[in-house]
Amino acid sequence: MTQAKADIGVYGLGTMGSALALNLAEQGFRVAVTNRETAWIGDFVKEAGPLATALIPAETLESFVSAIKTPRTILFMIPSGAPMDAMIEAVLPLLAEGDTIIDGGNADFNDTRRRFKELSGTGAHFVGMGVSGGAKGARHGPSMMVGGTQHSWDQLRPMAEAIAAKFEDDPCVAHLGPDGAGHFVKTVHNGIEYADMQMIAEVYGLLRDGAGWDAPRIGALFEGWQEGPLSSYLIEVSAAALLTVDPETGQPMVDVIVDQAGQKGTGRWTVIEALKMGESANTIEAAVGARGWSSEKSKREIAEPLLTAGTLEAAIPSETDLEAALIAARIIAHAQGFRLLGAASEEFDWSLDMVRISEIWRAGCIIRSALLDDLATAFRDEVPHGHVILSPNIAETLAQKLPSLRRVVVAGASLGTALPALSAALAWYDSTRRGRGTTNLIQAQRDFFGAHGFARTDQDGKFNAVWPDLASEGT
Structure with a gap:
């Protein structure tokens, strides 16, 4: 037969x-x-x-x-x-x-x-x-x-x-x-994953090093968040990891794990492609950088007693603020990923469907979360200028949560606890919401030393200024 x-x-x-x-x-x-x-x-x-x-x-x-x-x-x-x-x-x-x-x-x-x-x-x-x-x-x-x-x-x-x-x-x-198209979308998925993991770890670090909480207490907090708007696979995993006990020592498992994280390259690829296309994915870049810093453990151990923290007095943010800050930063990291997908769709003529991408990330994948359903809904309504943070519902959520993100970032900076991805998310949001930024000065600098030219606010065309000759003034 x-x-x-x-x-x-x-x-x-x-x-x-x-x-x-x-x-x-x-x-x-x-x-x-x-x-x-x-x-x-x-x-x-x-x-x-x-x-x-x-x-x-x-x-x-x-x-x-x-x-x-x-x-x-x-x-x-x-x-x-x-x-x-x-x-x-x-x-x-x-x-x-x-x-x-x-x-x-x-x-x-x-x-x-x-x-x-x-x-x-x-x-x-x-x-x-x-x-x-x-x-x-x-x-x-x-x-x-x-x-x-x-x-x-x-x-x-x-x-x-x-x-x-x-x-x-x-x-x-x-x-x-x-x-x-498929592999690019997966790459960006992994970039968002890097950012999400790093931001969760930063909240853990602020509570561990700033507030003195032990792993089970932080795990219990994360476990509670799993029942609310932060519900996601990565929060679930983080809570379970923090609550797991090492059978050999009786200590929390995370406390016997060396603080060095590996990476397979997809986060780095996301950042590289963002830079190539002139898009900012700074939360992902911060997460990739943090993994790089983690590999230099011996250097960090040498530096710890030598470098002064210069800390300031600050209150530990409330649990409510920490939850809201993570919600805001997670939205921003996803928004950066979708902006990059949009840029690639135009660059390579892919016609990527942001609604469908949001939908297929709602289950099965590592970044699956309640947020993806909200983003799918926002994209169905055709977000203004293709930028999901301008969607009315998403913008309203950010408006509610941003004060908490500011308080958390201030606390981290004051207490000397590194929050690279959370800080990057706030910086990106503040840059995005400013109609007038500071690159006019950068353009002046470039024209000053390289005659690169600049655009004026009151006239069309490209211009060069007559700048003072600093060498003749002896400065």
């Missing part, structure tokens, strides 16, 4: 690939599976239990490809960069007209755009798909951001919608545009 062919192939049985393969199998799809280290394949199938009947293991790339029904859909869950390029080169000769290669890793969207272009005309299609939600999300329902051709989306859609997280029965997956 001939074995029925697979609906999809999954190459790469690491944490994410194996979870997605099992998710697909559980939803009734037949899945061909393989891995570079072939010894993993048998173990994976054995551990799949009852789902093993839906899996078709293959030990060679050729048998893997031939096990999938045409037109083929092949999901690669392997390291980004050179490994993906090598895999495309190896698999392309085995493919037929209409087959689709999907890169489901955290790829640089510039690489995805290049690969998409290189495969155009070969008969095969290339998809860059961002997958968020970690291993648990991949297994039980991730949020997925797809970039590629309509042909590829038509093939992938039934499977993607079946395995995606659901928000009120709406699958948290969407075809967002061609080439690198």
Whole structure:
């Protein structure tokens, strides 16, 4: 009897690939599976239990490809960069007209755009798909951001919608545009994630170092916030982490963890692309910078007794102020991310749908929160000038919460507790709301030493001033 062919192939049985393969199998799809280290394949199938009947293991790339029904859909869950390029080169000769290669890793969207272009005309299609939600999300329902051709989306859609997280029965997956659109949206998602995590950590730091609270007390506060407007996966995770006890020492788990945070690059990519497009994502930049500072622990330990804090007296902000400050800063970080998405949509002609992006982030992904539903509602109403903080409801919320953010930032600065992301959010808001900023002086400086020219407020055109000759005045 001939074995029925697979609906999809999954190459790469690491944490994410194996979870997605099992998710697909559980939803009734037949899945061909393989891995570079072939010894993993048998173990994976054995551990799949009852789902093993839906899996078709293959030990060679050729048998893997031939096990999938045409037109083929092949999901690669392997390291980004050179490994993906090598895999495309190896698999392309085995493919037929209409087959689709999907890169489901955290790829640089510039690489995805290049690969998409290189495969155009070969008969095969290339998809860059961002997958968020970690291993648990991949297994039980991730949020997925797809970039590629309509042909590829038509093939992938039934499977993607079946395995995606659901928000009120709406699958948290969407075809967002061609080439690198999906991976770019995932990159910005991760940038917002960096900012959100950092701001939560800053509130923790202010309470720990400024107020002397212990981890369980802070965890209990965060746990309470989970029932209100701050409800989110990251608040839930933070509360649970703070309330967890280390079984070896009996101390709070966070107190035995070294204060050095790693990063895989997506936050940094977000900042780089923002700078390229002339957009400010300073909350994300602050979060990326803070992770960089964290890596220099030995230097910080040397500096601590040598550098004077110069602190001032200040009251610890109330729990109400801390909650409101975090709400305001979170809105601002998301607003920066969506501004960057809008700029990229214009730059690359993607026509990104901000409503749909907000919707597919409401469940499954790491930044899922009650705020995303509010932002989706705001975008449905066509926010003024494409800037979500100008939406009436969002602007009103910010107006209510900004005084609290100011008090928290003042307290942090006075007490010597670093609040880089919260401070950046406030600075960005204050810069945005000023019709007249201070770059007129910067333009004067540039013209003074470089004759770069400037625009005038009262005349059209470009002008240069006759500035005093400081050298002749001996200054």
